[in-house]
Amino acid sequence: MKLSFDKSSLMNGINIVLKAVPSKTTMPILECILLDATDESIKLTANDMEMAIETRIEGNILEKGKVAIDAKLFSEIIRKLPDSEIVIEEENENIRISCEKTNFKISGRRGDDFVGMPSVETNQYICVSQFTLKEIIRQTIFSIAPNENNKLMTGELFEIQDDKLKVVSLDGHRISIRNVELKDHYENRKVIVPGKTLIEISRILSGDAEKEVYIFFSKNHILFEFDQTVVLSRLIEGEFFKIDQMISSDFETKITVNKKELLESIERSVLLVRESDKKPIIINIQNNNMELSLHSLIGSMREDILGHHSGKDLMIGFNPKFLIDALRVIDDEEVTIYMMNSKAPCFIRDNEGRYIYLILPVNFIANR
């Protein structure tokens, strides 16, 4: 095999597929990137057996072939080479990388030993912009469950219904919901996508509003296709939680406040919270005023925020982290919070139905 590339196109390709190289594995071949130039194009592939990424890169095929190269070493060497033409030659898994006056010789592995991207028959797809997909992942991913105790909670629901895409994540204490209007007509579908896949995809996506992502579905897989890249991931099997019955539009208290003011105030309050001494933030709503307070072993904090309040007065306590997570991904200048009483969940939602963040309160009287 003999190939030549611009450093930048090779480096970009490596950075994309690196996202599917497992950090720990019992199969050393998975620590490799497959460099495949057996056809007319040059492809890089990595696969951690849950997710596989393949990307095509620009370059010249001087001699066809394929080889698997240790991903970490390969990426480090390419990164440190001069910004110039890079030539990669391979014979019997001996790899020579040359660039200007530099020559590296390293060992590779047989390309045929690499577990490539499985071929999957897809029967349906949707199309959204890279910007939209990157944003909805950012706006929901924080409320997946951090551990595997409940496998379903480690993924996100992607539900296509009536030409809308609804993305949902939940961890038992809160629910995040984002809705996006699709531009075309698509069949209804519900799948659960692993959170890890979404995190890695959002790192690869450029976030360009003009560029599209095609999302294909099969029985057990989801496939994302964008730019020169394909990401294939297993789906999580099972039936997602019935969230519709948890969502209510009733409320007894409603308050609208400046989002930045509220977020910054809660961010300050957590300075008084230590791992060993979790304390809720207490919100007291009265006379168009939201008083926030937090008392811990370290000290106390109190702050007033003016707002537009309707309905009953209310005092309610929350885990401050959950409010922070939701407020950080809401890009509106003002947020409206709807509450029933101090024991029912609050809803942060907009009028257009783009987002709903449900957060369970905590029993602050016991905690005070």
Added chain:
Amino acid sequence: MKLSFDKSSLMNGINIVLKAVPSKTTMPILECILLDATDESIKLTANDMEMAIETRIEGNILEKGKVAIDAKLFSEIIRKLPDSEIVIEEENENIRISCEKTNFKISGRRGDDFVGMPSVETNQYICVSQFTLKEIIRQTIFSIAPNENNKLMTGELFEIQDDKLKVVSLDGHRISIRNVELKDHYENRKVIVPGKTLIEISRILSGDAEKEVYIFFSKNHILFEFDQTVVLSRLIEGEFFKIDQMISSDFETKITVNKKELLESIERSVLLVRESDKKPIIINIQNNNMELSLHSLIGSMREDILGHHSGKDLMIGFNPKFLIDALRVIDDEEVTIYMMNSKAPCFIRDNEGRYIYLILPVNFIANR
């Protein structure tokens, strides 16, 4: 006590004295910053018993007093407050911090319990620019010894002789020497300054060439005074190594090469070096060419760099890290390396006597 400040001046002051707050200590009071407004000015002080930093900050004294405040909590709270006026009140070690509509209440400690800056009688000083001091620290600090096996090697020699300041560090494998012309006449003096002190000072120094640092000496201490800040540190006791007899200007081989080319080539070579498999970089000088090569279990690397060579041909091996450290802090476009033979140290030095970097070679034949 009642004081008011602009957030920015308080924050700047805290960031400066934080450098002397110990990360681990058996004396909880040392984890505090002393806020002292018993005189006409407001001072912040921190002290880890090796080094103390005191800085004066702008602010209004509405009621005199002093109190010690947990450094980490204090800095976090101030950082998160709005960019506005901050009022700090204290009564019986109960501290109230207010800013706009935010109020924090935390506990402090008695100011009198704080171990303040010792008063030291100085008998001599020099003056250099902040830029110069920051630079010479950066250019020498990497070759102090990382552990305390030899206390003298954890510090740097500051030697004033004939109106020059010479700064020296060494770790048994290499020596770094920087010389600076002083602008005034000063008495000769030799002290050993703890490396830790120099690292923290260089983080505080603005690096402004127009601003000065006064460096005062006492029998056991060194005191740096600049801007509104005073840093006092113990000296390391003992007699520094006699380095003059290690420095030679004889050579059999001399080569001048582009610094950036050489540095980048060696930086690439270390990609093949693993903790468990330390391999030298081998430099082969012949016909105005410097061939660099490194062979390890991972692979091999070879590169040619053109240079101006005089004297004998030579093959010599080095720990690549030592060459990288020295080359990174040399700001010249070209560097000249002087060598005797494959077993004697090499010298990287300029013609003006501003710097000398001595590096011992390694026995590469055994390593090959």
